[in-house]
Amino acid sequence: MKNIVVLGGGESGVGAAILAKQKGYQVFLSDIGKIANEHKKVLLHHAINWEENQHTKASILAANVVVKSPGIPDTIKLIKEIKEKGIPVISEIEFAAQHTQIPIIAITGSNGKTTTTQWIFDVLKRGGLTVEAVGNIGESFAKAVAEKTPDYFVVEVSSFQLDGIKTFRPHIAVLTNITPDHLDRYEGSFEKYTASKFRLIENQTAEDYFIYDSDNEVIKNYVINNNIQGIQIPLSLKPIKGSGTYIEAEDIIIETEKTTIHMPNTKIALQGEHNAKNAMAAATVAKLLKIRKQTIRESLENFQGVEHRLEKVLKINNVQYINDSKATNINATYYALDSMSENTIWIVGGVDKGNNYQELIGLVNEKVKAIICLGVDNEKIKSSFSNCVDTILETSSMQEAVNAAYSIAEKGNTVLLSPACASFDLFENYEDRGRQFKEAIRNL
The missing domain is CATH 3.40.50.720 (NAD(P)-binding Rossmann-like Domain)
Incomplete structure (x- = not known):
């Protein structure tokens, strides 16, 4: 034995x-x-x-x-x-994949992977397939392999999980984007982090599919300079030649060798360019698995989104409170701030993973009226934004942060929790942080 x-x-x-x-x-x-x-x-x-x-x-x-x-x-x-x-030292997703013949749809990326995973799950389920959404998203892949036999496993995978694979081979691989994240684990090397993400497709064959964001320069350059075995399906916000999924005028167009389908982009349930990409990825997977166009459209128009990702919590005194606790890096917070109208009170901070806050300065100048720091060490945040906003407060608990935001907020303002950092200094994880935020709002 x-x-x-x-x-x-x-x-x-x-x-x-x-x-x-x-x-x-x-x-x-x-x-x-x-x-x-x-x-x-x-x-x-x-x-x-x-x-x-x-x-x-x-x-x-x-x-x-x-x-x-x-x-x-x-x-x-x-x-x-x-x-x-x-x-041999392997990851749980590798061990699980070794013990199942059920096809795997795997999703990774610096941001958007949870929303994309859930959206793929939603559209396939609406299409009558039995699917399990597992991995980084909740239940472990291995436990699901032990207990369930769906038509497909939809697996959200992190770079850390991919570091421990040997034979893991998704039939459909989705790479949402690559931006600097977790550099503390990769000796500060963005190249090592990028290579880790691309392990997603290292065992694919010509029978498999690789769906990726071709507007992302890092991904685009890697694809040009490396031999990719799977059938490539690029996603883009602008028209592309050949097979791919893109936006033209008001439509999402999914073009494969055999067919082309058009969907209205204006009716997507979740707004913002990043969500358009997530929707395009889900629609493309559904198209590959022959889900009816009407079903895909229903999913795109009715998908509810993910807890802790730009989740509207409550409106109090005409102030909207938004929970984006899942934003654990700069790029995720960039999306969040970009989707705000002006006069935002921004709650930020936690365990810094090598963040470069310079990328956010333009958005902070334009949209943020006050910053509330929520972390053990806030020096980097304060020094980065001291010239952008007049009010920067430090707090040491979620209730204190929310109370401070409540006292500053005026009619029409938004209070946004989008930490850009990991949560482990004051919370168990980003879910705990998001739940505490929602609880603190309800206690106002």
């Missing part, structure tokens, strides 16, 4: 352990921190051996294969020792 060690007792680790147990492995799960009670119950239910608050090296180095949580960097001493012993 093969020994498998799972490092990390979060959603993906527990999912990998469940699948490994089902496939007859001897399983041991180890977490250097505390494992949540809900996950412990699942491990006990499946009779899986586990430890928390430590890594017992002897047990780990006895593994035939190690499945590593995406949150654990490759640079730590234990991972180096495992690799030196010749033990």
Whole structure:
């Protein structure tokens, strides 16, 4: 019997352990921190051996294969020792993909991947297919492979998950965009981060599809300079020659070798250029899977969007409160600020991932009337924007930040939580941060 060690007792680790147990492995799960009670119950239910608050090296180095949580960097001493012993270290999405024949639709990108994943799920479900949306989005891919047999798995994948693949091969791969993010994990190298994202398509063949944003210079240059095996379907906001999905006049046009379909762009449920791209990606996937045009149109016009992504919470005293907690990098916040009208009170801050705030200065000058910092270290934010706005306040809790925004806000203003940073200094994750924001608004 093969020994498998799972490092990390979060959603993906527990999912990998469940699948490994089902496939007859001897399983041991180890977490250097505390494992949540809900996950412990699942491990006990499946009779899986586990430890928390430590890594017992002897047990780990006895593994035939190690499945590593995406949150654990490759640079730590234990991972180096495992690799030196010749033990393969893979990610949960790789392990899951090795144990299913069901076709995979995989989505990655610096921004927009959750919205695009959910939109693809929505349109395929409306089209009568059974689909599971898994991965970075919620339930682990491995757990879904262990328990479900849909027509398609729609998998949101991060660069960290892609770092640990060997054979992972999506039948349809979607790359939403590439902008600087997580550079702290890639030794400050944008090239390494870009290469990581493109691992999405490294195992594709001529029978697979690669849908990508051809308006993104980084992606466009990579595609020109590298050998891409899958059938390429570029997305663009302007007309393109040959196969692809693009906008012309008021229409989204999806053009393949055999057919062309037109959809009205003006009726898309979510506004903004970035959402037009997300909609185009979802519509293109649906077209490849032969979903009816009418069904695609229904999805584009009625899709509700994703929690914590430009989510309108409440209007109080004619002030709109918007939760964009999922904006954990500069580019996501750029989209958010760009979609605001003027007189925005912007709540920003958290764990900086190597942010360059210069890119936001034009938008801040144009649209932001006050900045409320919400993080342990706000010096970089204050020094970047001190010349742009008169009011910059520091707060140390979400309720304090929302109360401060409430006291500054005037009729017609918008209060926007769009942190541009990770959440781990004051919150469990971006969901916790977004939920606390909504709760604080309800407490006003």
